Amino acid sequence: MxxxxxxxxxxxxxPRDWYNIVADLPRGPEPVLHPGTLQPIGPSDLEPLFPMALIAQEVATERHIExxxxxxxxxxxxxxxxxxxxxxxxxxxxxxxxxxxxxxxxxxxxSHKPNTAVAQAFYNAEAGVKRLTTETGAGQWGSSLAYAGALFGLDVQVFMVRVSFDQKPYRRALMEAWGAECIPSPSPRTNSGRQILATHPDSSGSLGIAISEAVEVAAQNDDTKYALGSVLNHVLLHxxxxxxxxxxxxxxxxxxxxxxxxxxxxxxxxxxxxxxxxxxxxxxxxxxxxxxxxxxxxxxxxxxxxxxxxxxxxxxxxxxxxxxxxxxxxxxxxxxxxxxxxxxxxxxxxxxxxxxxxxxxxxxxxxxxxxxxxxxxxxxxxxxxxxxxxxxxxxxxxxxxxxxxxxxxxxxxxxxxxxxxxxxxxxxxxxxxxxxxxxxxxxxxxxxxxxxx
Amino acid sequence: MxxxxxxxxxxxxxPRDWYNIVADLPRGPEPVLHPGTLQPIGPSDLEPLFPMALIAQEVATERHIExxxxxxxxxxxxxxxxxxxxxxxxxxxxxxxxxxxxxxxxxxxxSHKPNTAVAQAFYNAEAGVKRLTTETGAGQWGSSLAYAGALFGLDVQVFMVRVSFDQKPYRRALMEAWGAECIPSPSPRTNSGRQILATHPDSSGSLGIAISEAVEVAAQNDDTKYALGSVLNHVLLHxxxxxxxxxxxxxxxxxxxxxxxxxxxxxxxxxxxxxxxxxxxxxxxxxxxxxxxxxxxxxxxxxxxxxxxxxxxxxxxxxxxxxxxxxxxxxxxxxxxxxxxxxxxxxxxxxxxxxxxxxxxxxxxxxxxxxxxxxxxxxxxxxxxxxxxxxxxxxxxxxxxxxxxxxxxxxxxxxxxxxxxxxxxxxxxxxxxxxxxxxxxxxxxxxxxxxxx
Known part of the structure; x- marks a missing residue:
C-alpha cells in the first residue's frame, strides 16, 4: 500500500471563478456602517481605501465571480x-x-495568503494605484503582499506590529527582499501612531493599531490604497x-x-x-x-x-x-x-x-x-x-x-x-x-x- | 502573453531509474583508496559505514539503476x-x-537534499540499520536526513559544525522537530572531537571535523551507519x-x-x-x-x-x-x-x-x-x-x-x-x-x- x-x-x-457563499446563505450579511454616522455606507465611502472592483466584490451577491x-x-x-x-x-x-x-x-x-494578495495587487494595479499599505502581525500577510506587489509593480508599505518587528527580523527581511518597506507600528508616521506613542512610548503595538496606521496613510494619499489580509468579504472570496x-x-x-x-x-x-x-x-x-x-x-x-x-x-x-x-x-x-x-x-x-x-x-x-x-x-x-x-x-x-x-x-x-x-x-x-x-x-x-x- | x-x-x-554517468564517460573514476594502506579498497571495507545496496551503487557501472x-x-x-x-x-x-x-x-x-536522504534512509532501513549519523554545515543536509529518518523510522544523529549550531538555531530546531538529535561539533562524544577540543577548546568546527565524528560513531556501532549528503557517487546518482x-x-x-x-x-x-x-x-x-x-x-x-x-x-x-x-x-x-x-x-x-x-x-x-x-x-x-x-x-x-x-x-x-x-x-x-x-x-x-x- x-x-x-x-x-x-x-x-x-x-478554478475559473471564486465562490461567493452569500448567494447560498438563508440570509445576507448585515450592512457595513460608517464610523462617524453609524449609518450604512455606500460603495463610494470605501473608495479612498479600495479600488472599485474590490468594493464591488465586497457587496456582491452572485454565486460565481470570474x-x-x-x-x-x-x-x-x-x-x-x-x-x-x-x-x-x-x-x-x-x-x-x-x-x-x-x-x-x-x-x-x-501560506494561503498569496491567494488574495495576488488578486488585490492585480485590481489595484489595474486601477492605476501606485502603492499599497497594509498591516501585519506575524508577517505571513505582509510578506504575501510584498511578493504580490513585486509581481505587479506596486510599492508596498507594511506596518508591522512592533513586538513582531523586533522578534521576527526574518519575516521582515523576507518582505524587504521582495522590495517592500516595513515600518514598526505604532510609528511616528501617522496621527494614529503618534497618539499612541505620546501616551505609550514603549507600546509593543497591536494589529488594531497597525490597521489604523495603514488605513490612515491610504486615506490621505491619492495614489495609495489599503489592502487587508483577512476579515473582509472579498478576501474570503479569493x-x-x-x-x-x-x-x-x-x-x-x-x-x-x-x-x-x-x-x-x-x-x-x-x-x-x-x-x-x-x-x-x-x-x-x-x-x-x-x-x-x-x-x-x-x-x-x-x-x-x-x-x-x-x-x-x-x-x-x-x-x-x-x-x-x-x-x-x-x-x-x-x-x-x-x-x-x-x-x-x-x-x-x-x-x-x-x-x-x-x-x-x-x-x-x-x-x-x-x-x-x-x-x-x-x-x-x-x-x-x-x-x-x-x-x-x-x-x-x-x-x-x-x-x-x-x-x-x-x-x-x-x-x-x-x-x-x-x-x-x-x-x-x-x-x-x-x-x-x-x-x-x-x-x-x-x-x-x-x-x- | x-x-x-x-x-x-x-x-x-x-523517473523509474537513476542515471549513472559512469556508463557514458570515456574513462571511469579512479579507485577509492584505504586510508591506512593507500591501496584500492573493496566493497567490504565500506561495510561498517554503508549498507551493501549503497556500496553497490557507489561502484556501479550500468547506465540505469532502478x-x-x-x-x-x-x-x-x-x-x-x-x-x-x-x-x-x-x-x-x-x-x-x-x-x-x-x-x-x-x-x-x-532543497534537493531529500532526493538522496530518502533513498539512503530506505536502503538503511531495509538493511536493518537502527540509526544514521551524519554531519551538517548550514543544515540543509541534516534537516533533509532528519525528515527522511522520520518517515522510515530511523534515529538520526547530526554532528553540526559548531559555528552553524550557534548561529543557526532555527535549522537545528527544524532537525529536532523531525526527531533528530543535533550535536555541536567538535564534541566530547568522539575521539576525533576530543582531540580537537584538547588543543582548541573553542574550535568553531568544520565540515571535515564533523565528518570525522559521524564516521567514527558509525564505525564503532553495529546498529549505526553513516550517511553523506554529497560528494559520493551514489549521492550524485540519486x-x-x-x-x-x-x-x-x-x-x-x-x-x-x-x-x-x-x-x-x-x-x-x-x-x-x-x-x-x-x-x-x-x-x-x-x-x-x-x-x-x-x-x-x-x-x-x-x-x-x-x-x-x-x-x-x-x-x-x-x-x-x-x-x-x-x-x-x-x-x-x-x-x-x-x-x-x-x-x-x-x-x-x-x-x-x-x-x-x-x-x-x-x-x-x-x-x-x-x-x-x-x-x-x-x-x-x-x-x-x-x-x-x-x-x-x-x-x-x-x-x-x-x-x-x-x-x-x-x-x-x-x-x-x-x-x-x-x-x-x-x-x-x-x-x-x-x-x-x-x-x-x-x-x-x-x-x-x-x-x-
Whole structure:
C-alpha cells in the first residue's frame, strides 16, 4: 500500500471563478456602517481605501465571480495546491478515520495568503494605484503582499506590529527582499501612531493599531490604497479556490468529507476551505460538520459576542457585524500571531450565527504537540496557526477511534512553520505557557462596544 | 502573453531509474583508496559505514539503476518538481536569452537534499540499520536526513559544525522537530572531537571535523551507519532525477538547453541537473556548455588540484581522487555554508578533468545581488548557495544580450532561502565582505596532500 497519497490537479483545473457563499446563505450579511454616522455606507465611502472592483466584490451577491486571467496566471506558479491523505498520521493514531489535508504552504510566501494578495495587487494595479499599505502581525500577510506587489509593480508599505518587528527580523527581511518597506507600528508616521506613542512610548503595538496606521496613510494619499489580509468579504472570496480545488480532489479520492476543520484568526483560510463545502450542502439540502479551531487566548467565536464593532483600535474603519472580543481587547502572548485579532470575519460570524459551524478553542501547547506529531509522520512542519487545525483534525480522528466509526476528515494546512522556529524552540524547552485571556479585560472591551441601534 | 510559464510533469513521470554517468564517460573514476594502506579498497571495507545496496551503487557501472518503489512513493510527496521559464527575469534583463530553472525548493526540507536522504534512509532501513549519523554545515543536509529518518523510522544523529549550531538555531530546531538529535561539533562524544577540543577548546568546527565524528560513531556501532549528503557517487546518482525530469520538461517547452548552470559545493545538485544532459550529449556525439559556479572563497574547481585526498579532517575516510583545496584548507567566512567543502565530488572532478564543464568562481555580494533580482522578478527567494547558480545564469543571459544571440539557459534553483534570512539582512546592511581565501593556507594545504603513487 502506498504511503504517499497525493491528489494533484492539472493546472487547467485552477478554478475559473471564486465562490461567493452569500448567494447560498438563508440570509445576507448585515450592512457595513460608517464610523462617524453609524449609518450604512455606500460603495463610494470605501473608495479612498479600495479600488472599485474590490468594493464591488465586497457587496456582491452572485454565486460565481470570474477570476481575471492575469490572476490565474500568477496562481499557476504554485496552484493547484496538493491534497494529501495523511496515511502515516492515521496509522500513528490507530484511527479508523480517513484524514485528508489541503496544503497551502507551497506558495512562494508559504501560506494561503498569496491567494488574495495576488488578486488585490492585480485590481489595484489595474486601477492605476501606485502603492499599497497594509498591516501585519506575524508577517505571513505582509510578506504575501510584498511578493504580490513585486509581481505587479506596486510599492508596498507594511506596518508591522512592533513586538513582531523586533522578534521576527526574518519575516521582515523576507518582505524587504521582495522590495517592500516595513515600518514598526505604532510609528511616528501617522496621527494614529503618534497618539499612541505620546501616551505609550514603549507600546509593543497591536494589529488594531497597525490597521489604523495603514488605513490612515491610504486615506490621505491619492495614489495609495489599503489592502487587508483577512476579515473582509472579498478576501474570503479569493480564498475559496482552496475549497473548490479540494472538492475536485476529494472526488478524485472517491470520498466526501464528513468533517471539515480549519483554524480561525480573521477567518480567511477557514472560509477558503469550508465555504464551498457549506454552500454545496446548503444547495443540496444536506449538512456537513464544520469545525473552526481558534486560540483559547483570543477566542472570538467561543467567547466573543455577535455585534457591530470597529476593525481597528483607532476606530478609523467602518463597523461590521461580527463575533468580536471588542476592539479594546488585547490577548495575552502566544505563538500564533496570525490568530491574534479581536474580531472574526463577518461572513464566518454569520455562518456561525446560522449554526453552520461549531467553534472550539485550544491552548497552544496542545497545538504544538499536534504539529510535531504531524511533522514526524507526514513530514511537513506546520505554522503555529495551522497547528490549531491539526489539533482539531487529530481530535476528530481520535473521537472516531473511540466511537469505532470511520469518518472522513478534511483539514486545511494553511502554511508551513519555516519562519516560526523560535516558537518550536520555546515549546521544546517547555517555555510555552497556556495563558488565559484576562476576563476583566474582555468584559471591559465588550462593554465598550459601540452602541448601534 | 502568459507571465507564468510552468512545465509540470504528472507524477507517473517521476523517473523509474537513476542515471549513472559512469556508463557514458570515456574513462571511469579512479579507485577509492584505504586510508591506512593507500591501496584500492573493496566493497567490504565500506561495510561498517554503508549498507551493501549503497556500496553497490557507489561502484556501479550500468547506465540505469532502478529506483525502489518505496523511494518513488516518498518522492511523490513533492516530485516531479516544477520547471519554470523565467520570463519576468528575462524582461528585467532585456535579454534575448530564454532562461529556464528547475525548482527543487518545493521539498519538505526546502532543497534537493531529500532526493538522496530518502533513498539512503530506505536502503538503511531495509538493511536493518537502527540509526544514521551524519554531519551538517548550514543544515540543509541534516534537516533533509532528519525528515527522511522520520518517515522510515530511523534515529538520526547530526554532528553540526559548531559555528552553524550557534548561529543557526532555527535549522537545528527544524532537525529536532523531525526527531533528530543535533550535536555541536567538535564534541566530547568522539575521539576525533576530543582531540580537537584538547588543543582548541573553542574550535568553531568544520565540515571535515564533523565528518570525522559521524564516521567514527558509525564505525564503532553495529546498529549505526553513516550517511553523506554529497560528494559520493551514489549521492550524485540519486540526484540525477532532477536532470531527467528537466529533460522531459524542456521537451515539453519545445527547447533544448544550450547552457546548463549549477552551483557546486560537494557537487550533488550540480551533478543532478547536469549529468543527464552531459550523458545525452556524449551518447549523441554532440556537446553542451555546462557551467559550474563555485564560491571564490572556497574554489575547489578553479583553484584546487586534481589529486587523491581525504574527505575529512581526521583522515578517517577513504581517499578519493578529486579537485581539492587540501583537507587542511579552511575557507574564510561567507554565507553559503553548503559550499564550504574543501573537495569536489570525484565524478564532477572527473567530468571537469575531461573538459566537459567550465568552472567559474563568484564572490558573495554579486551572488546576493542576483538572488534579490531573482526574488523581485520571479517571486522565489533563493538559498545563498543557489544564488551562485542564479548569478551564473544571469551572466550568461547578459552575455547573450551583448552578443545579440538568443541562447537557451537552464539552471538548477536547488533550494529556497527561508532559513538564511540573516544572510540577506547582512547583505542588505552592507555587512557582507567579499573575502578572499588565504593563499598561504591554500598552498600549505595543497603541500600537505597525501603522497599517493
Amino acid at each position: 502506498s504511503e504517499t497519497v497525493k491528489y494533484l490537479l492539472d493546472e487547467t483545473r485552477i 477570476i481575471p486571467g492575469p490572476v490565474r496566471d500568477v496562481y499557476r506558479q504554485w496552484r493547484p495546491t496538493p491534497l494529501f491523505r495523511a496515511r502515516r498520521l492515521e496509522r500513528a493514531l490507530d484511527t479508523p478515520a480517513h484524514i485528508y489535508y489541503k496544503y497551502e504552504g507551497v506558495s512562494p510566501a508559504g 480564498q475559496t479556490i482552496i475549497g473548490q480545488e479540494a472538492m475536485e480532489q476529494m472526488a478524485m479520492a472517491g470520498e466526501a468529507p464528513d468533517i471539515i476543520v480549519g483554524c480561525t484568526g480573521g477567518g480567511s483560510n477557514f472560509a477558503g476551505i469550508a465555504f464551498p463545502f457549506i454552500g454545496a450542502a446548503l444547495r443540496a439540502g444536506s449538512s456537513i460538520k464544520v469545525v473552526a479551531c481558534e486560540p483559547a487566548a483570543c477566542p472570538s467565536l467561543t467567547r466573543g459576542t455577535y455585534a457591530y464593532d470597529f476593525g481597528d483600535t483607532g476606530h478609523l474603519t467602518p463597523l461590521v457585524k461580527m463575533h468580536t472580543l471588542g476592539s479594546a481587547f488585547v490577548p495575552p502572548g502566544f505563538h500564533a500571531g496570525g490568530l491574534r485579532y479581536h474580531g472574526m470575519a463577518p461572513l464566518v460570524s454569520l455562518v456561525a450565527d446560522l449554526g453552520l459551524l461549531e467553534a472550539r478553542a485550544y491552548t497552544q501547547n496542545a497545538c504544538f504537540a499536534a504539529g510535531l506529531q504531524f511533522a514526524r509522520t507526514e513530514g511537513i512542519l506546520p505554522a503555529p496557526e495551522a497547528n490549531h487545525a491539526v489539533r482539531g483534525a487529530i481530535d476528530e480522528a481520535l473521537r472516531c477511534k473511540e466511537e469505532g466509526v470511520g469518518r472522513t476528515i478534511l483539514f486545511n494546512l494553511c502554511g508551513h512553520g519555516h519562519f516560526d522556529m523560535q516558537a518550536y524552540i520555546d515549546y521544546g524547552a517547555g517555555r510555552l505557557e497556556d495563558r488565559e485571556y484576562d476576563p476583566a479585560l474582555l468584559q471591559a472591551a465588550l462593554e465598550a462596544l459601540p452602541a448601534v441601534a | 502568459s507571465e507564468t510559464v510552468k512545465y509540470l510533469l504528472d507524477e507517473t513521470r517521476i 529506483i525502489p518503489g518505496p523511494v518513488r512513493d516518498v518522492y511523490r510527496q513533492w516530485r516531479p518538481t516544477p520547471l519554470f521559464r523565467a520570463r519576468r527575469l528575462e524582461r528585467a534583463l532585456d535579454t534575448p536569452a530564454h532562461i529556464y530553472y528547475k525548482y527543487e525548493g518545493v521539498s519538505p526540507a526546502g 540526484q540525477t532525477i532532477i536532470g531527467q525530469e528537466a529533460m522531459e520538461q524542456m521537451a515539453m517547452a519545445g527547447e533544448a538547453p544550450d547552457i546548463i548552470v549549477g552551483c557546486t559545493g560537494g557537487g550533488s545538485n550540480f551533478a543532478g541537473i547536469a549529468f543527464p544532459f552531459i550523458g545525452a550529449a556524449l551518447r549523441a556525439g554532440s556537446s553542451i556548455k555546462v557551467v559550474a559556479c563555485e564560491p571564490a572563497a572556497c574554489p575547489s574547481l578553479t583553484r584546487g588540484t586534481y589529486a587523491y585526498d581525504f574527505g575529512d579532517t581526521g583522515h578517517l575516510t577513504p581517499l578519493v581522487k578529486m579537485h581539492t583545496l587540501g583537507s587542511a584548507f579552511v575557507p574564510p567566512g561567507f554565507h553559503a555554508g553548503g559550499l564550504r567543502y574543501h573537495g569536489m565530488a570525484p565524478l564532477v572532478s572527473l567530468v571537469a578533468d575531461l573538459g566537459l564543464l567550465e568552472a567559474r568562481a563568484y564572490t558573495q555580494n554579486a551572488c546576493f545581488a542576483a538572488g534579490l533580482q531573482f526574488a523581485r522578478t520571479e517571486g522565489i527567494l533563493p538559498a545563498p548557495e543557489a544564488n551562485h547558480a542564479v548569478r551564473g545564469a544571469i551572466d550568461e543571459a547578459l552575455r547573450c544580450k551583448e552578443e545579440g544571440v538568443g541562447r537557451t539557459i537552464l539552471f538548477n534553483l536547488c533550494g529556497h532561502g527561508h532559513f538564511d534570512m540573516q544572510a540577506y539582512i547582512d547583505y542588505g546592511a552592507g555587512r557582507l565582505e567579499d573575502r578572499e581565501y588565504d593563499p598561504a593556507l591554500l598552498q600549505a594545504a595543497l603541500e600537505a596532500l597525501p603522497a599517493v603513487a
